[in-house]
Amino acid sequence: MNDYIIERSTRLVKKYATRDPFEIASNMNIDVLFMDLGNLKGFYKRDGHNRFIVINEGISEPLQKIVCAHELGHDQLHRHLSKSQTLQEFAIYDMKSKPEYEANVFAAELLLSESDILDSFEQGFTFYETVKLLHTDPQLLAIRLMTMKHTKRHYEIPLNIQSDFLKKD
Known part of the structure; x- marks a missing residue:
């Protein structure tokens, strides 16, 4: 799917x-x-x-x-x-x-463009620095990393995806 x-x-x-x-x-x-x-x-x-x-x-x-x-x-x-x-x-x-x-x-x-994410990591940015650079949310980047197939590199996702994350303001 x-x-x-x-x-x-x-x-x-x-x-x-x-x-x-x-x-x-x-x-x-x-x-x-x-x-x-x-x-x-x-x-x-x-x-x-x-x-x-x-x-x-x-x-x-x-x-x-x-x-x-x-x-x-x-x-x-x-x-x-x-x-x-x-x-x-x-x-x-x-x-x-x-x-x-x-x-x-x-x-x-x-x-989130895969190339933007890969460029960020290749430049040495951490997961959370990439979140800031791409003006996104950690949960969204984590989801995107889970669907990236075209890279042979494994990226550590430093969080568990929380179902109620956006409830918190």
Whole structure:
């Protein structure tokens, strides 16, 4: 299944020549809205032919980008689930739920270029220095490292992926 997810995200990056999930959503006619959602990070909703990503306006810009990419993953992989329910995110890094796991992999693939990651490590940056350099989140980089197949080098991931990581602000 990971190969399918990787192919879907790679296709979007190539088609729209960007890794910016906001630009991709706009090009795909998906409305991205910002609202006060309390503890909710964001959600994906489909109403007929209209598709929406709603993001909590109170979270940081880097986190908004991750949430947008994650919800874009739901659009691409789980649109059928949104017919009967809104896909809500309280904890994005929920690795126990198959749809959440898949949306996490999609977001990591969409946002983080393998070449950027490899360049960082080849320059001697540590895992956490790479997180800062790429303006991402440790959990997202860990997910991306787990899906990188094209490298023979093993990278130590200095953390366990936490299902409730994004609950913490």
